[in-house]
Amino acid sequence: MAASRSDATSLPTFDGVENLITLTDIQKAFDELCVEEESMNAELDNLLEHQSALENKMSGLHKILPNLQILETDSKQLSSMVSFTSTLAENVSSKVRQLDVAKSQVTACITRVEDILDLKFCTDGVQTALQNEDYEKASAAGHVHRFRSLDENILRMSEESGEGSTLDSSFRLLQEAEEKLKSIVNTKFDAAVHSGDFASIERFFKIFPLIGLHEEGLTKFGKFLSSQIAEKSRGNLMIAESVTHKDKNANVIYAETATQLFESIANIIEVRQPLIETYFGSGKLFSLMKILQKECDRQVRQILEKFKLKRDFDAVVQQVQQNAVFHRPSATEKFDPKVLDVLLSEVVLLNTRTELFLRFFRRRAVGDMESAYSNDDLKEKIKEIDKFISNCDLNRLMQELIGNYIMMEEFFMREMVLKAVSMDTVEESSHTSSMVDDSFYIVKKCVRRAVSSSSVDGICAMLNHASTVLEQDFREVLFSRVRAGFPSGFDLTQAYNMVQSSIQQGKLQSSDQEKAKTTFLVAMNNAEVSCEYCKSLKSNIEEEVLRSFSKSSEQSKAKLQSCVTDLGNVAVRLKEVVDFGVSQLRSSAIKPRIKPLTDAFLSTSHNISEDDFSNYEANDPWVQNYILQIDNMLATFKSALSTENYDTFVSQVTTEVTFQLEKAVLKTSFNRLGGLQFDKELRALVGYLSSVTTWTIRDKFARLTQMATILNLERVNELLDYWGPNSGPLTWRLTPTEVRNILSLRVDFRSEEIKKLKL
Structure with a gap:
């Protein structure tokens, strides 16, 4: 193994030792041998530690070995059985497929045999049924209807088996019978319609779908029902024309006539819907409804023509248009808007009943389509229904009528509001004049009448017109009266103009100023009450709209809500009139009045001795007279102003009092007792003003109260007990510079100490 390595130090064997020349190489090889020795010793120790466990595992393996041989044998047997079962299942499956094919062929054969038998049965039975005029049996019992359901191409395949001539004869006879039956049913149905035999009409109507004449049957039946509708509507219209003005329904007789027409059509649809669904199937009702709606269009047109003729509608529209264009016609040409009231109510009732009928029409048509179609097909059908309704003459005629109604209603509303303004009177016990109640009664009446019409566009138009009338015509009257200003003896220019006006009239009227004051204050009250009326009107109309149009589209709801919100925003514009009036009063x-009264504070010393302090307590130098004068002023206005305006007036008085008093305080010198006296005076003033209003006014005195606190300090450094982190819940309204200025008002405080304060 040493020979396979070129590095002498990689394997320290005896062969490699010969190559070790230097002491460094020998030492390195020795170290590596030591490391390897330690590693092998550790590995041997680890094996020896697990010796018992390894021996147990080996013993277990020896015990399992015989079982593994048995398992191998069983696995081979199981594999053989699965293979055999798979082959058997494949063979059985093949047989089953063959049986299914055979079964389907047998079923097709049986069906063909049954169809041939049915064909022969129909051929034999249809002739007898036609001869006996048993038309229901000739169709519904399975003859012609059953023949129409057979697949001729499949039956023709039997010609190969020798049945060709018989089948040709049967097909020819049944086709001839079908054509003959169609002719008979058409003829009999027309004859029944001519004679008015409704039982026969219904009898033959049921046969149409069985012989494949769905549309023709619905068309004929629709024409028959249309003739009944037309006859009944003409009779009702003749009755309407004969009604005298003494009749209780005389003012709405044409709306009632149209209602009778709508009710008769709705009744026909409700009664005939089950018949059509049973014999013609779902999705066919709309075809009949379209025919009925066209007749409805014709009859409504006749009713509206008579209505316009009887009510001189076109002439009234023309007069309104002329008066709307020429706002100030001569007295002889002036059109009295009162005559429109009854006419507008009838127009609205006409549209209300029309909208109710069209909603019923759509609901029934969509319901019928939902039972016959789904998903995309249903959406297309609903679009078709909506398009038909929007394009029908009834809808167009009512849109034209509503267009004229909006113009006349706007004219009626504007003219009646202007009339209410011109006839404005003030009762002695009232804070407002008659124009407010009268004007808002008229506006509310017109808007609610528009809401009852159920026309979204009509309602939106009238809400916009109502907003315009209130914001421009009505508000402008109030604003012009407030803009004239509140007469005051201190306003020399206004006094001069009033005197000049009185002189030009030939006399100096002493009551001119009082009349001007009353006009100003009543206009302010009118504007304030009008704000509340406007909010109430908006709330009521919003409730009615939500209740009446809860099932309308989101787009319609959004339009209505936007217009209602605009009506509510008129209150903001009316509030501007009140605010302007308040500024005029101030x-x-x-x-x-407040400035001269506050000057008395400047003439009262607040650098006082203990004797002066005791004397002030017994004989108040200025604040009691100050309160008395303010009380007299408030009493004068309390009887003339509404509750809300009076509270606003008190708030403005309080603002002016605090403003003037702050300036006066900064011009006054104080000692410790003077600061205490000022605090008592301020408390008395705050207590009085809090008692004369329901609003909280203490916040307006926050700066003055903090001034009094500073002026009451015994030492300059005592301020730090109330300032910064020691202020607690108190929020200082005074800046550090203002605090130092107020401290400097104390004659007994040294300026050096004030400057040293760290604020």
Whole structure:
């Protein structure tokens, strides 16, 4: 093994030792031999440790060895048996396949024999049935109908066995019988229709599908039902024309006539659907419904023509269009919108009943298709149904009618709102004028009437028109009154203009200013109440829409929701009027009164002695008179403003009080007792203003309260007990610079100590 290695140190054998020349090589070879020796010793130790286990395993193997020989023998026997079974199964399977082929051939033979027997039976029976006019037996009992179900090509294969001439004769006779039966059924059905024999009509209608005339049968039956519908509708229309104005249904008689038409068609569909499904199969009802719908279109057109003629509809539409274009016609040409109210209600009722009928029509047609088709085929059929409904004359006529309705309803709503504004009155006990209730009653009535029409486009249009009327016409009236401003003795320009206006009228009216104040405050109240009415209207209409259109498409729901939201947004625009009025009040009524009252604070010393402090406690220098004057001012406005506007007014008064008082405080000098006095005055003022409103106003006094706290400190460093990490829940509204300025108001605090504060 040493000879196979070229490296002398790779195997330290006696042969390699001769090649070791240097001491380094000898030492290296020796080290390797030591390592190898240690490795072999470790391996031998490991084997010796497991000697008993290895001996046990070897003993076990010796015991198993005989069993392995037996297992080998059994495995060979099992393999032989499986091979034999496989061969046997293959042979049996082959025999079974042969038997299946034979069975199928026998079955086909039996079927052909049965078909030949049926053919001969039909040939023999059909002649007798036709002679006896037993048409049901000639078809439904299996003669012609059974003949039509036979496969002629398969039967022709029997010609090779000598049956050819007989089969030809049978086929010829049955084909002749089929044509004869078709002719008879058509003739008998037409005769039954002519004589009005409904039993015979239904009898022969059932035969049509059995002789392969599905579409022809449905067409003939549909025409018969259409004639009945037309006759009944003409009778109802004649009755409608004879109704006098005293009749309770006179104002909606044409809507009732159309309803009767829809109900009669719906009743026919409900009654005849089981008959058609039984004899014609599923998916055939829509063919009949299309025929009935075309007759419905014709009858509705006649009803609408009579309706327009009786109600002078076209003339009314023309007058409305003229008045809409020329907004200010002469008094003689002015069209009274009141006459539209009844007419609009009837138009809406017409459309409501139409939408209800079309939904019924679609539901029945789709239901019939669902029982006959599935997946893609069903989707195509539903598209066909929707296209038919959208293109039918009934739908188009009602769309045209709704178009005119929207124009007239918008005109009615706008004119009635403007009329409500022109007839605006204020009752003594009311904060608002009549125009608010009247206008929102009209708008609500018009929008709800549109919702009842069930027309998504019509509803959306009227919601948009309602938003426009409220946002432009109605709001503009309120805004113009508020924009005129609140009269104030301090507003010299306004006072001058008012005097000039009174002089031009020939006299100086002392009540002009009071009237202007009332107009301003009522307009503010109107705007505030209108905000609430608008939100309530939006909420009510939203509920009605969700309830009425819960099963509509997502697209329709999204359109309606968008328009309802726009109506609700009008409240935001009305709130702008209130906010503008409040700003006017603040500049004209609040600021001119609060500023002089606050000047009294500046004239009251807060650098006081203990005697002065005791005297102030007994004889308040300014705050009680301040509160009294504010109370008088608030009392004046409380009776004139709505609750919400009054609270807003108090809030504005509070804002102005705090603003003016902060400026006054920064111009005043304090000592310790003066700071304590200011704190008492401030508490009295906060307590009063909190008692006169339901809103919280303490937050507005946060800065002043913190000023009072600073002015009450005994020492400058005491501020640090309330500042920074020691502030607790208190949030400081004053900046460090403002705090130092307020501390400097204390005459007893040294400026050096204030500057040293680390804020």
